[in-house]
Amino acid sequence: VAGFTGFHNQDLGRFGESKVAQYLINRKYQILDQNWRCQSGEIDLVAKSPAGTIVFVEVKTRRNSAFGHPLESIDAIKQSRLTRLARNWLRTKKLGAPTYRIDCAAVTLEPNLHIDYRIGVI
Amino acid sequence: VPAIKLNSIALLGLTGTAIEIEVDISDGLPNYTLLGLPDSALLEARDRVRSALQNSGFGWPNRKITISLSPAWLPKSGSNFDLPIAIGLLLSNAILPNIDLSKDLFLGELGLNGQLRPVRGVLPALVFAKRAGFKRVYLPNENLPEAKLVSDLNIYGFNSLNQVIEYLQTGNYFQTESNLNYVDSENIEPDSLIDFADISGQKNAKLALQIAAVGGHHTLLIGPPGAGKTMLAQALPGLLPELENEAALEVTSLHSISGSKRSIYSKTPPFVAPHHTTTATALVGGGSQTIKPGAISLAHRGVLFIDEAPECKSGILDSLRQPLETNSVTITRAIGSVTYPANFQLVLAANPCPCGKFTGRGRGCACSQLQIRRYLNRLSGPLLDRIDLKLLVEQPTRAELSNIDKKIGEKDVQTSADLRRQVKRARARSNARFKEFPWQSNSQIPARYLRGDFLAEQSAMTFLHTQLDKERISARGFHKILRTAWSIADLQESDRPTLEQVQLAFNLRTAGEIE
Numbered sequence: 152v153a154g155f156t157g158f159h160n161q162d163l164g165r166f167g168e169s170k171v172a173q174y175l176i177n178r179k180y181q182i183l184d185q186n187w188r189c190q191s192g193e194i195d196l197v198a199k200s201p202a203g204t205i206v207f208v209e210v211k212t213r214r215n216s217a218f219g220h221p222l223e224s225i226d227a228i229k230q231s232r233l234t235r236l237a238r239n240w241l242r243t244k245k246l247g248a249p250t251y252r253i254d255c256a257a258v259t260l261e262p263n264l265h266i267d268y269r270i271g272v273i
Numbered sequence: 274v275p276a277i278k279l280n281s282i283a284l285l286g287l288t289g290t291a292i293e294i295e296v297d298i299s300d301g302l303p304n305y306t307l308l309g310l311p312d313s314a315l316l317e318a319r320d321r322v323r324s325a326l327q328n329s330g331f332g333w334p335n336r337k338i339t340i341s342l343s344p345a346w347l348p349k350s351g352s353n354f355d356l357p358i359a360i361g362l363l364l365s366n367a368i369l370p371n372i373d374l375s376k377d378l379f380l381g382e383l384g385l386n387g388q389l390r391p392v393r394g395v396l397p398a399l400v401f402a403k404r405a406g407f408k409r410v411y412l413p414n415e416n417l418p419e420a421k422l423v424s425d426l427n428i429y430g431f432n433s434l435n436q437v438i439e440y441l442q443t444g445n446y447f448q449t450e451s452n453l454n455y456v457d458s459e460n461i462e463p464d465s466l467i468d469f470a471d472i473s474g475q476k477n478a479k480l481a482l483q484i485a486a487v488g489g490h491h492t493l494l495i496g497p498p499g500a501g502k503t504m505l506a507q508a509l510p511g512l513l514p515e516l517e518n519e520a521a522l523e524v525t526s527l528h529s530i531s532g533s534k535r536s537i538y539s540k541t542p543p544f545v546a547p548h549h550t551t552t553a554t555a556l557v558g559g560g561s562q563t564i565k566p567g568a569i570s571l572a573h574r575g576v577l578f579i580d581e582a583p584e585c586k587s588g589i590l591d592s593l594r595q596p597l598e599t600n601s602v603t604i605t606r607a608i609g610s611v612t613y614p615a616n617f618q619l620v621l622a623a624n625p626c627p628c629g630k631f632t633g634r635g636r637g638c639a640c641s642q643l644q645i646r647r648y649l650n651r652l653s654g655p656l657l658d659r660i661d662l663k664l665l666v667e668q669p670t671r672a673e674l675s676n677i678d679k680k681i682g683e684k685d686v687q688t689s690a691d692l693r694r695q696v697k698r699a700r701a702r703s704n705a706r707f708k709e710f711p712w713q714s715n716s717q718i719p720a721r722y723l724r725g726d727f728l729a730e731q732s733a734m735t736f737l738h739t740q741l742d743k744e745r746i747s748a749r750g751f752h753k754i755l756r757t758a759w760s761i762a763d764l765q766e767s768d769r770p771t772l773e774q775v776q777l778a779f780n781l782r783t784a785g786e787i788e
Contacts, residue, residue: 220335223303230302255302267335272301 167212289401309342474673496666
C-alpha cells in the first residue's frame with residue numbers, strides 16, 4: 152500500500168482506470184475505448200457488455216475516503232457532461248442508436264484496494 | 274427489501290396529523306433527497322441527521338437516499354422529524370434489527386454530536402398520538418415531564434441518539450437523572466404573583482376586581498401613573514379559582530406550542546401582558562410556516578392585560594372584538610386554518626389623559642381639554658361595549674400607604690388566598706344557578722334573560738329605571754350594571770341583587786365615565 156502514495160494525481164487516475172478495465176474484462180466485458188477525448192472532455196472507459204450494451208464508465212480514484220466518497224464529486228453539471236460525451240462518442244463511431252448506459256466506479260487504495268462499481272446511475 | 278416506515282406527528286394548531294417517514298436507500302450516485310414539502314428548518318434536517326449519525330459512530334450510506342414524509346401535500350416544518358429520519362436510515366442500513374415500529378412514535382431534534390434536543394408542542398402532539406392509537410413514544414429527555422402529563426402511553430426519554438439505538442437493540446431503558454427527577458404535579462408551588470395584601474389602599478379597586486373575578490367581567494382601569502393599575506391587574510389571576518385538570522392541560526398545550534416559559538404543572542390562570550406596541554398578529558395569533566397562538570390564546574382561561582391601552586395603534590384593540598364574542602379565534606393562512614380557544618378576561622389600563630395627571634383636582638395636568646377628551650376616545654365604542662367595569666384608580670393616600678406595614682393576618686388586610694376562597698364560593702353559587710343555561714358566568718347573561726329570569730329586587734329595578742329615565746345610563750349600561758350586580762350578589766350571598774348591590778354596580782360602571 153505504501154507504494155501507492157508516491158503517485159502523482161494523473162498516474163493515480165490511470166492506475167484506477169486500469170483496475171476498473173480489468174474488473175470489466177473479468178466480467179466478460181469488451182473494452183472498446185480508453186481515455187477518449189473530444190471538445191467536451193474525456194471518457195475514461197467505453198466497454199461492451201456480454202449482452203451488447205455499450206457502457207460508458209466514469210472512474211474516480213482516491214487514496215482514501217478522508218475527503219468524502221469519491222462519487223460525491225459527480226454533481227449535476229458533471230452528470231450532464233457525461234451524457235453529452237456518451238452521445239458524442241456514439242455519433243463519432245457511427246454506431247447508430249444502440250442501447251447504452253453510463254456507469255460510475257469509485258476506486259479507493261487505502262486501506263485496501265476497493266472498487267465500488269455502480270451500474271446505470273446517470 | 275421492505276420499505277422502512279416510521280411515524281411522527283406534525284401539528285397544525287392543536288391538531289395533529291400522523292406523518293409517515295419512509296426511507297429508501299438504493300444504488301446510484303451518493304445523493305440525499307428529502308421529499309414532502311419541507312420548510313427550511315426541516316430541509317436542514319438532512320445535514321443535522323448526517324452529522325449526528327457520523328458523530329454517533331455510524332457510517333454514512335454513500336448511496337442514493339430518498340426520504341419521504343407523507344402525506345406529501347401537507348407542508349411540514351420544524352426539527353421534530355430529525356430522530357425518526359435518523360432511526361429510519363439506521364434501519365435501512367441494517368444497523369438496527371427489523372422490529373415492528375408501527376405503533377411507535379418518534380419526536381426530537383438532533384444536535385450535530387448526536388444529542389437529542391427538546392421540541393415544541395409535545396403535549397398536544399401526544400394527546401393526538403394517544404387518540405390515533407400509538408403505544409410507545411420516544412422523545413428527548415427534556416420533553417419527558419410534559420409528555421408524562423398524557424396518561425396511558427409508554428413514554429421513553431433519551432439524551433442522545435445512541436441511547437435510543439441501545440434501547441431499540443437491547444430493550445434496556447436507563448432511568449436517567451431527569452427521568453427520576455420527574456415531579457408530581459401536587460408538589461409544585463403556584464406561580465408567584467402579586468398578592469392583594471401587598472397592595473396598599475385601593476379598597477374600591479380591590480372590591481371591583483374581586484367582583485370582576487366572580488363574573489368574568491372585562492375591566493378598564495383608569496388612573497394616574499404610579500397609582501397601582503399594573504399591580505392590581507397582576508394580582509387578578511390570584512383571585513381566580515385554580516384551573517381544573519382538563520383546563521390546565523388545555524392551557525399548557527397552548528403554551529407548549531408557542532414555547533413559552535410557563536410551568537407545565539401550573540394551575541394558576543395565566544396572566545399575559547403584551548406591550549401596547551404589539552402587532553395584531555402577535556395579539557391574535559398567526560405566522561406562515563406554523564400558525565402560532567397569539568397573546569389572546571396564551572391568556573385563555575386567564576387574564577389578558579394591556580397597559581396604556583389608548584397608546585395601542587388603531588385597529589389593534591379592535592381585533593379583540595371578535596374573539597371576545599366567540600371566545601375563540603380562527604386564523605387562516607396558506608397552509609391551513611386553525612382555531613385556537615381564546616376565552617380570556619380582558620383588563621385594560623389607561624391614563625386619564627396623555628400626561629397622566631388629570632385626576633382628582635387635575636393639578637399639574639398640562640393637557641388641553643381637547644387632548645383629554647380625545648385620549649380615552651381612542652378606545653373604540655364597540656370595544657368599550659364589552660367592558661363591564663370602569664374603575665378610577667386613585668393615588669393611595671399617606672395613611673393608606675402606611676397600612677402596608679401591617680402584618681398579613683391582621684383584620685383589614687386580606688390576602689389573595691382569602692379573596693380567592695370568597696370568589697370560589699360565589700362562583701359555585703352562579704354555576705348552580707346557570708345549570709340549565711348555556712353560559713357559565715354572570716358577564717355572559719343575555720340581555721333578554723336579565724329582563725326575565727334574572728331581575729334584581731323590585732327597589733333595585735326601580736332605581737335602575739329611574740337612572741334610565743334620567744338618561745344617566747344607556748340601555749346597554751342598564752344590562753351591564755345588572756350583570757355586575759349579580760356578581761356582587763353572589764359574592765355577598767344574596768339570592769337576588771339588592772338595591773345596595775345595584776347601586777354599587779352603578780357606581781363601579783359610571784365612576785370611571787369621563788365626560
